[in-house]
Amino acid sequence: MSTAPVMKETSPGRPPRALLSADALSVTFPGRRGGPPARAVDGVDLDIGPGEIVALVGESGCGKTTLARALLGLVTPTAGRVVFAGEPLGYGPRALKAYRGRVQLVLQDPSGSLNPRHTVYEAVAEGLRIHGRPGDERTAVADALARAGLRPPERFFLRHPHELSGGQRQRVVIAGALVLRPEVLVADEPVASLDASVRGEILALLLALRAELGLSALVVTHDLGLAWNIADRVAVMYLGRVVESGPVEDVLSAPRHPYxxxxxxxxxxxxxxxxxxxxxxxxxxxxxxxxxxxxxxxxxxxxxxxxxxxxxxxxxxxxxxxxxxxxxxxxxxxxxxxxxx
Structure with missing residues (x-):
């Protein structure tokens, strides 16, 4: 496959109830200039279990990023619902704020997601301040940076994004998600902007975080090689629907859908x-x-x-x-x- 192999451990057996689910989820956008509406996500069911990594793959325009944004509460579904820990997601400000402390986004372009004027410390501490988390801020930031593989963390506190390599910037973005101690990461093309030599390191980090912290993850990607290396299950999306899904070894070794x-x-x-x-x-x-x-x-x-x-x-x-x-x-x-x- 196209991404360098990393050591992947199998997650525990599938739980009876998913941690995060799309339940008959649809997202439709109004048409432009009176044109027909866009059915970006069309009645999708998708489950992510505790400690499980699911890869969502497909071409550009298939709806996978819109589905991920709906699961994050950034897009309100037209129909269906998002369910987290057995409860439907609420869309009031307080409910969304609490939810986003437990389900965090990791963006594909660290250069675009990091404020160039902020230090690494400020970038990682921002989530703690927004959510008003108690405790020692410096210790929490240092712990998140260390878990993201930036050690010793204090060495990075006062650096700015332009002083870091691409891989280090992506680790800062991951640390910014980890500092809130989430249960689920939604990673949108997490290694797309990185050199091939660094991609394997970031994938290995995500697997290590799953093993150490029990994190679940939805990894959105067009790269089936990445899915092979990191995921337990894969869902292949086309034109708003999941058209094939199952254990990653089954789907990618013996694909059934022509797409x-x-x-x-x-x-x-x-x-x-x-x-x-x-x-x-x-x-x-x-x-x-x-x-x-x-x-x-x-x-x-x-x-x-x-x-x-x-x-x-x-x-x-x-x-x-x-x-x-x-x-x-x-x-x-x-x-x-x-x-x-």
Whole structure:
């Protein structure tokens, strides 16, 4: 895969109840200049268990960042709900403030998320001050920096972002999330802006934090190699829906959905012939009938769907929303017999 391998430990067995869930979640944005609305997220179920890392993968425009923002409470769902620790998320200021102390965002671009005029100490302490956390601030900041791999932490207190390497800046961003002692991290492309030599270090750090602190994480990425190295489960998203999900080894070793197969085929290490997707990229203002991938599907274009008798269903019959967790499953007419559905 495209990201350097890191040592990954398997998380504990799946819990009976998820820690963070999207429950039939939809986010629709008004159309521009009177145009049709954009169904960015369309009835998604997704669960993240305690101590579990879930990778959410897909092309740009598939809805994965909007889904992540909805799970963070930064976007209010049009329908459905976000559930945390068994309770639906409230959207009042007090409820959101308490929630964001327990579910923290790690952005992809540390240069853009760090104020260049603030020192490392101020950047990490900001969350403590916003949330009014009691206790010794200096000790909390030092502990967060040390957990993020910046040791000795005091050496970094007075530095500014421009004095740090890209990997160090990303560690400061992670420390800023850790200082509040959250239960879940939502990491949006956490290594996309880093050199290849540093990516493995940051992924290893996230795995170590899971092991040491019991953190859960949703990692949003277009990089299936990253998903392979860090995740317990993977959810593949296309045009607002999760179209394949399951244990990462199952999904990436034996993909069932043609979209997942296409994404995997273009990785440098893939033995498969690269699949060049035809047609237009996903457009949430124009969700087709039937399977929403059918206009770009290589299985349908090759005639294989017709030979197996599902071509008409591909074009006309919508598919059920995949459950938030469970065994390897794909929302695909052609894959259904293969999946034992």
């Amino acid at each position: 997942t197969r296409a994404l995997l085929s273009v990785l440098p290490e893939s033995p498969a012939e690269p699949v060049v997707l035809s047609g237009e990229p996903p457009d949430p203002t124009r969700v087709p009938g039937g399977c929403r991938f059918h206009a770009r599907c290589q299985i349908l274009a090759s005639g294989e769907a017709a030979r197996t008798g599902v071509a008409e269903a591909c074009r006309t019959q919508d598919l059920p929303v995949l459950p938030g967790t469970g065994p390897h499953a794909a929302a695909c007419h052609w894959a259904a017999p293969e999946a034992g559905a």
